[in-house]
Amino acid sequence: xxxxxTTDRFKDFLKSIPGVGVILYIIDDFLHGIRTLIGTNVSxxxxxxxxxSPEESVAYIEEVFDSYKKYGKxxxxxGRVAEVGPGDNAGVAMLIRKDGSTQVDLIDRFLSYRxxxxxxxxxxxxxxxYNLEHLRAKNEWGEQALDSITWKVGQASxxxxxxxxxxxxxxxxxxxxxxxxxxxxxxxxxxRSMTNCLKPNGLLLHKVDFRDHGMxxxxxxxxxxxxxxxxVYPLMVKNSARPNRILIHLYREVLDSMKRDxxxxxxxxxxxxxxxxxxxxxxxxxxxDLDKQHKSIKFVEKHxxxxxxxxxxxxxxxxxxxxxxxxxxxx
Ligand SMILES: C[S@@+](CC[C@H](N)C(=O)[O-])C[C@H]1O[C@@H](n2cnc3c(N)ncnc32)[C@H](O)[C@@H]1O
Numbered sequence: 374x375x376x377x378x379t380t381d382r383f384k385d386f387l388k389s390i391p392g393v394g395v396i397l398y399i400i401d402d403f404l405h406g407i408r409t410l411i412g413t414n415v416s417x418x419x420x421x422x423x424x425x426s427p428e429e430s431v432a433y434i435e436e437v438f439d440s441y442k443k444y445g446k447x448x449x450x451x452g453r454v455a456e457v458g459p460g461d462n463a464g465v466a467m468l469i470r471k472d473g474s475t476q477v478d479l480i481d482r483f484l485s486y487r488x489x490x491x492x493x494x495x496x497x498x499x500x501x502x503y504n505l506e507h508l509r510a511k512n513e514w515g516e517q518a519l520d521s522i523t524w525k526v527g528q529a530s531x532x533x534x535x536x537x538x539x540x541x542x543x544x545x546x547x548x549x550x551x552x553x554x555x556x557x558x559x560x561x562x563x564x565r566s567m568t569n570c571l572k573p574n575g576l577l578l579h580k581v582d583f584r585d586h587g588m589x590x591x592x593x594x595x596x597x598x599x600x601x602x603x604x605v606y607p608l609m610v611k612n613s614a615r616p617n618r619i620l621i622h623l624y625r626e627v628l629d630s631m632k633r634d635x636x637x638x639x640x641x642x643x644x645x646x647x648x649x650x651x652x653x654x655x656x657x658x659x660x661x662d663l664d665k666q667h668k669s670i671k672f673v674e675k676h677x678x679x680x681x682x683x684x685x686x687x688x689x690x691x692x693x694x695x696x697x698x699x700x701x702x703x704x
Contacts, residue, residue, distance in 0.1 A: 419460025
């Protein structure tokens with residue numbers, strides 16, 4: 374079980390002070406790079422289930438699984454599915470297999486810390502609730518004992534899908550993720566490669582959280598991270614997979630270009646607005662209550678004079694969006 378020590382808490386506190394934080398994040402990111410290079414990096418970014426009881430884990434897995442079908446507007450998963458950045462648990466993949474998919478590939482850049490005993494309990498609880506015995510490939514439940522669910526850990530999705538597009542072509546029916554694209558070092562090129570790996574009529578479904586994940590917002594307002602200059606910010610995040618600050622306008626640019634080429638159709642639902650919070654159910658921006666839209670845009674306009682150069686010409690409406698659910702259909 375990992376615990377957060379007082380020293381770690383103090384370090385997090387220092388990092389959340391703008392200025393001091395920028396320097397500490399750069400050093401920390403550099404050390405991440407070294408540790409990854411020598412193979413001693415222990416990631417906790419995807420250790421979602423560590424703090425959960427088995428019941429809470431099952432509820433989280435169900436919510437993630439249901440959201441793909443709800444916003445993707447389909448009844449059942451089928452064929453070959455890739456889940457990007459599953460973190461410490463394959464529960465969503467199990468429900469996808471139960472639904473009708475024949476193979477699920479789990480692609481993660483890092484091996485997130487997990488507790489094997491706790492994971493076993495989650496798999497048991499899920500199997501009992503959904504009659505998943507047929508997915509148990511060995512005597513005991515464990516992540517390496519799940520029928521036709523394959524972990525591909527240690528590969529960045531940027532590389533995995535580039536390679537997949539070149540060597541395998543259009544092989545996936547669905548490529549999905551929850552809380553992952555904001556951690557990619559190049560999500561826009563990954564999105565293009567994922568599209569190339571999709572079968573015709575295949576779906577990309579990605580929930581992306583644009584917030585700063587507490588980097589500065591623990592002490593300052595939630596858009597403070599947009600003040601860091603564009604040539605400095607990557608030095609703080611690239612190796613450690615902290616939020617990449619690729620926001621909605623850049624996703625739309627890439628998606629519009631693929632749409633113009635006749636490759637895809639797409640919609641972007643808003644999951645979160647700055648200074649407002651969750652938008653549930655997720656909606657197109659223009660369908661959100663006007664009061665909420667205005668509150669959020671007003672907050673952006675109050676703070677935008679301090680933002681880095683790259684955000685100066687970005688519409689306030691776009692900067693107000695702090696989370697999206699992306700639905701892309703390949704033609
Ligand atoms: C916040 S966690 C989300 C985990 C899980 N999807 C969930 O809902 O709890 C982000 C995950 O993305 C993974 N990740 C970060 N960068 C990645 C990349 N370039 N390619 C694939 N996975 C990546 C991390 O290792 C981690 O498992």
